[in-house]
Amino acid sequence: MKMFRKLLTLDEAQQVIHQHFKPKVLGVEEIKLLEAHNRVLAKDATAKIDIPPFNRATVDGYAVKAVDTFGVEENKPAKLKLCGIVNVGEPTRIVVTRGTTAEIVTGAPIPEGADAVVMVEQTERKDKCLYVYSAVAKDENIMKAGADIKKGEKILEAGQLLGSREIGVLAAMGMAKVNVYAIPHVAVLSTGAEVTEPGEKLLPGKIYDINAYSLAAAVLESGGKPIYLGVFPDEMSKLQKALRQALASADMAVTSGGVSVGPKDVMPRALDSLGKSSVVVCGIAIKPGKPTTVALIDKKPIFSLPGHPTSALLVFHLLVRPIIECMAGRKARKDLRVKGFSTMRMFPAKGRRTFITVRLKRDKLNRLVAEPVPTGLSGAITTLAKADGFFEIAENQQFINVGEEVTVRLFKRLEEGET
Amino acid sequence: MKMFRKLLTLDEAQQVIHQHFKPKVLGVEEIKLLEAHNRVLAKDATAKIDIPPFNRATVDGYAVKAVDTFGVEENKPAKLKLCGIVNVGEPTRIVVTRGTTAEIVTGAPIPEGADAVVMVEQTERKDKCLYVYSAVAKDENIMKAGADIKKGEKILEAGQLLGSREIGVLAAMGMAKVNVYAIPHVAVLSTGAEVTEPGEKLLPGKIYDINAYSLAAAVLESGGKPIYLGVFPDEMSKLQKALRQALASADMAVTSGGVSVGPKDVMPRALDSLGKSSVVVCGIAIKPGKPTTVALIDKKPIFSLPGHPTSALLVFHLLVRPIIECMAGRKARKDLRVKGFSTMRMFPAKGRRTFITVRLKRDKLNRLVAEPVPTGLSGAITTLAKADGFFEIAENQQFINVGEEVTVRLFKRLEEGET
Numbered sequence: 001m002k003m004f005r006k007l008l009t010l011d012e013a014q015q016v017i018h019q020h021f022k023p024k025v026l027g028v029e030e031i032k033l034l035e036a037h038n039r040v041l042a043k044d045a046t047a048k049i050d051i052p053p054f055n056r057a058t059v060d061g062y063a064v065k066a067v068d069t070f071g072v073e074e075n076k077p078a079k080l081k082l083c084g085i086v087n088v089g090e091p092t093r094i095v096v097t098r099g100t101t102a103e104i105v106t107g108a109p110i111p112e113g114a115d116a117v118v119m120v121e122q123t124e125r126k127d128k129c130l131y132v133y134s135a136v137a138k139d140e141n142i143m144k145a146g147a148d149i150k151k152g153e154k155i156l157e158a159g160q161l162l163g164s165r166e167i168g169v170l171a172a173m174g175m176a177k178v179n180v181y182a183i184p185h186v187a188v189l190s191t192g193a194e195v196t197e198p199g200e201k202l203l204p205g206k207i208y209d210i211n212a213y214s215l216a217a218a219v220l221e222s223g224g225k226p227i228y229l230g231v232f233p234d235e236m237s238k239l240q241k242a243l244r245q246a247l248a249s250a251d252m253a254v255t256s257g258g259v260s261v262g263p264k265d266v267m268p269r270a271l272d273s274l275g276k277s278s279v280v281v282c283g284i285a286i287k288p289g290k291p292t293t294v295a296l297i298d299k300k301p302i303f304s305l306p307g308h309p310t311s312a313l314l315v316f317h318l319l320v321r322p323i324i325e326c327m328a329g330r331k332a333r334k335d336l337r338v339k340g341f342s343t344m345r346m347f348p349a350k351g352r353r354t355f356i357t358v359r360l361k362r363d364k365l366n367r368l369v370a371e372p373v374p375t376g377l378s379g380a381i382t383t384l385a386k387a388d389g390f391f392e393i394a395e396n397q398q399f400i401n402v403g404e405e406v407t408v409r410l411f412k413r414l415e416e417g418e419t
Numbered sequence: 420m421k422m423f424r425k426l427l428t429l430d431e432a433q434q435v436i437h438q439h440f441k442p443k444v445l446g447v448e449e450i451k452l453l454e455a456h457n458r459v460l461a462k463d464a465t466a467k468i469d470i471p472p473f474n475r476a477t478v479d480g481y482a483v484k485a486v487d488t489f490g491v492e493e494n495k496p497a498k499l500k501l502c503g504i505v506n507v508g509e510p511t512r513i514v515v516t517r518g519t520t521a522e523i524v525t526g527a528p529i530p531e532g533a534d535a536v537v538m539v540e541q542t543e544r545k546d547k548c549l550y551v552y553s554a555v556a557k558d559e560n561i562m563k564a565g566a567d568i569k570k571g572e573k574i575l576e577a578g579q580l581l582g583s584r585e586i587g588v589l590a591a592m593g594m595a596k597v598n599v600y601a602i603p604h605v606a607v608l609s610t611g612a613e614v615t616e617p618g619e620k621l622l623p624g625k626i627y628d629i630n631a632y633s634l635a636a637a638v639l640e641s642g643g644k645p646i647y648l649g650v651f652p653d654e655m656s657k658l659q660k661a662l663r664q665a666l667a668s669a670d671m672a673v674t675s676g677g678v679s680v681g682p683k684d685v686m687p688r689a690l691d692s693l694g695k696s697s698v699v700v701c702g703i704a705i706k707p708g709k710p711t712t713v714a715l716i717d718k719k720p721i722f723s724l725p726g727h728p729t730s731a732l733l734v735f736h737l738l739v740r741p742i743i744e745c746m747a748g749r750k751a752r753k754d755l756r757v758k759g760f761s762t763m764r765m766f767p768a769k770g771r772r773t774f775i776t777v778r779l780k781r782d783k784l785n786r787l788v789a790e791p792v793p794t795g796l797s798g799a800i801t802t803l804a805k806a807d808g809f810f811e812i813a814e815n816q817q818f819i820n821v822g823e824e825v826t827v828r829l830f831k832r833l834e835e836g837e838t
Contacts, residue, residue: 033617034647037636051800053621089613089652091623107613109624148798155804164640165803165830168633168728172626172800176618194508194526198452199595202472204510205528207591214587217456221583228453233508309587379567381470381591384584385574411584 007285009395010318010353013294017319020280020296023326026251027182033170036162039180040223040329045156048173050146055110057086059141062101062123062130063114069135077124077131086111101130110142117141159331181329186219187246187253188212189229191239191267192307197231210309211256214384215316219254222321223328239270243302251327252300254320257291257307267304271295285395287349289315310357310373310383314390317411318355335389335409340370346400348393356400357387358408370408387411426704428814429737429772432713436738439699439715442745445670446601452589455581458599459642459748464575467592469565474529476505478560481520481542481549482533488554496543496550505530520549529561536560578750600748605638606665606672607631608648610658610686611726616650629728630675633803634735638673641740642747658689662721670746671719673739676710676726686723690714704814706768708734729776729792729802733809736830737774755829757808759789765819767812775819776806777827789827806830 008016028042057063064080072078080101084094088107096102096113104110104117115138122134149155155169162170162180170178190212198208209231216226227250232242246253255267272279274297281294288311293304303320305312317335340360348354358370370391373383389410393400400406427435447461476482483499491497499520503513507526515521515532523529523536534557541553568574574588581589581599589597609631617627628650635645646669651661653676665672674686691698693716700713707730712723722739724731759779767773777789789810792802808829812819819825 033632034635037639049621049627051626053626054624087612089611089624107626148800155800162636163831164633164636164732165806167636168629168732169800169804171617171632172629172728172803174615174617174619174621174627176616192508193506196593197595198590198593200593202468202593205473205508207470207472207526208468208593210587210591213452213590214583216453217581217583217586220456309591313583313587381567381574381588384591385588387584412582 007283007290007352008281009285013281013284013292014319016280017294017301017323021299021301021323023323025181025329026184026327028179029182030177030179033167033176033178036167036170036178036180037164039162039178039183041156041158041160041162041166042179042181042329044154044158045170045173045175045178047149047151047153047155048175050151051149051172052143052145052147054145056143057104057106057108057110057117057141058143059117059119060105061103061117061119061141062132063096063104063111063117064101064132064136065096065098065114066116066136066138066140068098068101069116069118069132072132072135074133077133080130080132082125082128082130084111101132115139115142159329161330184224184252184324184327185227185250186224186324187227187229187250188216188219189242189246189253189255190231190257191234191242191255192231192257193233195231210381210384211305211307211312214309214313215254215256215305218313218316218321219324222324223330224324234266236266236270236273239266240273243270243274243297246302247298247300250300252323253302254305254316255302256305256312268293268295271297271302271304285352286315286318287352287354289318289355290352292319294319309380310387313384313411314355314357317409336412338368338389338408338410339405340368340391340408342391342400342402342404342406343369343371345402346372346393348395348397348399351395353395354393355390356393357383357390359386360388360408370406426702426709426771427700428704432700432703432711433738435699436713436720436742440718440720440742442742444600444748445603445746447598448601449596449598452586452595452597455586455589455597455599456583458581458597458602460575460577460579460581460585461598461600461748463573463577464589464592464594464597466568466570466572466574467594469570470568470591471562471564471566473564475562476523476525476527476529476536476560477562478536478538479524480522480536480538480560481551482515482523482530482536483520483551483555484515484517484533485535485555485557485559487517487520488535488537488551491551491554493552496552499549499551501544501547501549503530520551534558534561578748580749603643603671603743603746604646604669605643605743606646606648606669607635607638608661608665608672608674609650609676610653610661610674611650611676612652614650629800629803630724630726630731633728633732634673634675634724637732637735637740638743641743642749643743653685655685655689655692658685659692662689662693662716665721666717666719669719671742672721673724673735674721675724675731687712687714690716690721690723704771705734705737706771706773708737708774709771711738713738728799729806732803732830733774733776736809736828755831756826757787757829758824759787759810759827761810761819761821761823761825762788762790764821765791765812767814767816767818770814772814773812774809775812776802776809778805779807779827789825 083100085103086108094111116136124131196206219226278295389408391406502519504522505527513530535555543550615625638645697714808827810825
């Protein structure tokens with residue numbers, strides 16, 4: 001264990017995690033397209049049919065042979081014999097020959113023999129005859145089969161998050177089912193002698209668990225499925241049992257201490273006891289998040305996050321979320337970022353990359369300002385309720401000044417992609 | 420029906436809809452907090468307990484009476500008698516009296532009699548005695564009960580969308596269950612003789628349904644639950660039956676025509692036949708979306724949208740989504756908007772507010788540009804796949820010029836709130 005005592009930088013920690021664990025998608029499952037919202041497409045989707053599937057009329061009017069209208073004018077109409085009507089959604093046996101025409105409505109298939117449609121406004125009907133007062137060119141007012149999408153054309157790429165528009169595109173191909181990536185299961189548990197599950201009676205000296213609840217929701221927001229395991233005391237045998245349960249029920253696990261106690265020695269030791277050299281990161285030179293521990297057991301990653309709720313979410317955001325997204329098959333997405341002005345001079349912790357959690361506000365000049373909210377022991381819940389995101393101070397940076405512009409990474413995310 | 424023939428402006432249409440239907444939340448249900456992600460809080464949440472629930476130590480050290488340390492210095496320490504140890508999560512019977520001290524760890528409850536904590540670094544232990552080398556003030560290194568949140572304090576407001584942070588805040592109060600608003604059910608169906616359900620065989624002259632699928636997903640994105648009813652032909656009796664089914668199974672309904680055929684007379688007539696003066700909007704002076712029809716039957720709104728998939732989504736975005744959000748209890752949220760430069764000169768349709776669907780790109784100067792994608796009959800699927808959002812040209816505006824800056828409203832949304 002001693003080899004881990006030197007703190008890694010954040011970049012080193014990320015490299016070490018990546019050396020030991022390359023996140024991959026977990027499999028493909030076929031589901032109903034109607035249930036595919038917010039899932040991730042597992043295979044490139046190619047058009048199985050032409051769109052439109054047939055030559056169709058784009059106006060209400062009359063299907064003709066264009067050549068029959070050549071040279072016609074307002075006072076010199078063509079006279080064609082009506083041979084029927086073509087409706088939408090119906091196959092037709094009508095064949096348009098020289099000198100004949102068929103009535104047609106928008107969206108109906110062009111009958112055999114016809115190669116143009118005359119708009120109804122440019123015609124006049126008398127008995128069984130049609131007078132055409134304007135010439136049409138070949139293909140005029142016709143949308144050709146495949147003009148929108150050709151059969152075999154790629155329409156969506158694997159890794160695409162499916163929203164309303166993408167689901168519409170797949171429906172257009174007639175797909176009632178779709179192949180999507182399996183959802184990674186993430187076990188979530190809290191540790192600490194003083195931590196009590198919400199809903200239970202709060203005994204003297206105890207506090208309610210926050211992290212298993214907020215981290216379970218954060219797993220959902222990252223595209224994973226949380227497996228809530230509850231609260232475990234900081235005892236070696238019970239932690240080992242909890243971790244074995246986590247690994248048996250999920251593809252990875254996230255643990256955190258109670259609000260006051262970070263994962264002290266007992267969690268790293270429990271992790272280390274479960275596999276040879278299982279702990280790969282034990283402490284990171286960041287603030288908050290220094291006690292963060294990462295282990296790999298049975299090739300599954302386990303992240304042990306700090307106990308402070310906002311710090312736990314922040315480290316989750318930095319280290320865990322990108323891995324869940326990767327396992328869920330989502331394309332790498334950047335945080336939503338906004339620029340704001342710092343309202344205070346903020347110093348980094350010595351030798352540690354420092355993340356300042358902030359609340360975004362508008363100042364008197366209507367400028368967006370980033371107001372630091374403390375992540376210390378005081379105000380844990382207030383901080384959690386108020387923190388919109390965080391900005392970063394580099395290890396070697398002296399300070400961020402009052403009024404200096406900073407880039408705030410938001411805890412909230414866009415539904416799909418970013419702009 | 421004749422009274423509806425004059426097209427309403429978009430503003431008039433919205434007013435008329437609001438006159439006839441004031442969207443309200445549908446009820447409150449108690450669910451598990453672990454399942455509350457993305458639900459909407461139905462009641463203001465107030466703190467049921469103090470946070471922290473007890474006076475707690477914020478450092479590892481020794482609980483003392485501050486007065487026992489007054490005047491001590493590096494070379495003139497106080498000598499106190501050790502009377503026990505206080506751990507986290509355990510009630511203690513220890514009482515600290517003048518001249519005594521108890522060992523205490525971060526997060527543990529301050530024992531009776533003690534009013535400050537000396538940091539371990541400022542002490543030295545010898546046998547059963549503790550030497551204190553630095554004075555502490557009363558309350559030093561103690562976080563008082565309720566210092567973060569006082570019992571009875573409002574912590575979240577009704578209407579709050581519950582994300583990871585809000586769920587954490589509620590967990591901190593010990594809430595394992597939470598009251599949220601019921602999810603509005605929205606029946607979704609498509610109409611058109613040529614429209615075929617995805618998964619079925621495509622007969623000659625037919626096309627696959629897009630809108631019921633994309634609109635069902637859009638309902639989810641708005642906080643509603645779609646009830647998919649499928650495809651119905653444009654026949655009076657079948658449409659009436661479908662609409663009755665929609666109203667019986669849901670709180671509102673959204674219909675649309677096939678890709679080529681808008682809701683022509685048959686849908687307004689079917690709607691009108693189901694209730695006295697049920698149609699309140701029949702045609703709106705917008706492009707696209709002119710044939711949009713809105714009816715109220717049994718006090719439930721039915722929106723009949725245009726058949727073109729991107730137009731249907733656009734009108735859904737303008738008229739339907741705000742109503743679903745309201746019924747879901749979500750706070751009014753604005754679209755996510757970005758500024759971009761138009762790549763073409765675009766004219767409005769005469770007398771109609773015109774919405775230009777666009778794809779966002781970066782130009783050579785890395786500026787965000789809004790490239791119009793046509794919503795006409797050609798390229799329905801291509802448009803759907805490409806359209807990121809839309810900008811607006813007012814009825815009385817002459818045109819939007821090449822290079823003019825426009826505000827693009829995105830189809831995609833933020834997970835929670837906006838900045």
